[in-house]
Amino acid sequence: MARRNDHSRDEIREMALAAAEKLVSAQGAKGLSARKVAAAIGYTVGTLYLVFDNLDDLILQINARTLDRLHDRMLEELARHKDPMERLLQLGHTYISFADEETHHWELVFEHRLPEGQQPPEWFREKVARMFSLVETSLEPLATTRSPDEIKQAAAALWSGVHGICILAISKQLDVAGVDSVQDLTHSLMSNYLRGFVGSNR
Amino acid sequence: MARRNDHSRDEIREMALAAAEKLVSAQGAKGLSARKVAAAIGYTVGTLYLVFDNLDDLILQINARTLDRLHDRMLEELARHKDPMERLLQLGHTYISFADEETHHWELVFEHRLPEGQQPPEWFREKVARMFSLVETSLEPLATTRSPDEIKQAAAALWSGVHGICILAISKQLDVAGVDSVQDLTHSLMSNYLRGFVGSNR
DNA sequence: ATGGTAATATGAACGATGTTCATTTAGTTT
DNA sequence: AAACTAAATGAACATCGTTCATATTACCAT
Incomplete structure (x- = not known):
């Protein structure tokens, strides 16, 4: 046929x-x-x-769609809250919830590895960067005295942190039980970090 | 033959x-x-x-050895410093350096997935837990007013955060250049988090 | 209608993978 | 020397990603 x-x-x-x-x-x-x-x-x-092109290409397309869904969820969440601190915390919770609900898709995005030496295409890295931007812009109003570079770094640190909790939770290497505990951990990380970042000048 | x-x-x-x-x-x-x-x-x-037993078993054995090397490095680092804050920061840097030097081994530990539903054996999870304990005990003297549970949670949050930076750095999803920038990020995460955690009672 | 062209889909083939196990081989024991 | 047993083999099976010569059919010009 x-x-x-x-x-x-x-x-x-x-x-x-x-x-x-x-x-x-x-x-x-x-x-x-x-x-x-x-x-x-x-x-x-x-x-x-x-x-x-090949299976890696297919997977990249799946991952693109996953990242789009995640991004949408984060945008919705931002629309729901006005208070900057509240916004950031909710953003973290949204991330965790998404990973919990779409575990396998989330895993595929962050654990699929291209062949040695090959980098993800630019349009893909852009979708990840877009997520960090969301954090940055939410962070700005909380740290008006900081330089753009400092804010960029803080967003990266903060979001990597949330990401790390997510990873370890999914691979069952945090001995916490249930999503709620993971949410607590995230809250702890974010609120303490933010208090440290916002509350002092050095 | x-x-x-x-x-x-x-x-x-x-x-x-x-x-x-x-x-x-x-x-x-x-x-x-x-x-x-x-x-x-x-x-x-x-x-x-x-x-x-099978390839997963072999990989688990490799990973055990990797975790042992990492643990050794962290112990050495702890022996080198007395100041609690210094200790924690150095622990973070050691973690990043190890992942940078033994990238492929580090990746294998944290990205290898067992077949659906199967959990890593207890002795393996113990090796991961041991790492968190190192962070906990280093954290204790900095937060004498906190309960053991709070300290446990803080150690988990902090270390997950460092881990997250590591992951994203290795998969080239943080647009920072070189190990030094990653070390800076780690420093930012840890010092801000610790200031938040230590400096306040809620 | 008819023939020709080009688009479309096939599926066999290749080299690799993890895993199993009947069979062969070489030490050891009697 | 014969019997026994532990050790190692490698062919076999099902699966994998990937390629490409081939077959089929829709379309178009005549």
């Missing part, structure tokens, strides 16, 4: 991504394979390679 | 681990395979499975 013309390239692409996301969501990165995705959308492996 | 009796089980085990570590060190997790390890020590795949 060939030249069925059942679907356009873009349709196949979309179907493949949806099927792949279903696999990842259910079984994590290890549950994903080219043949499984192909079978799930009623095509063969070869077809997948007409639409994606 | 069979029954060579060239080496004892333990010798083969040691040889295999050494060879595997060489592979990981040079090419990361993706460079590791049962056949490659076997070839490197002059045995066949089958033999490897007489000594290890």
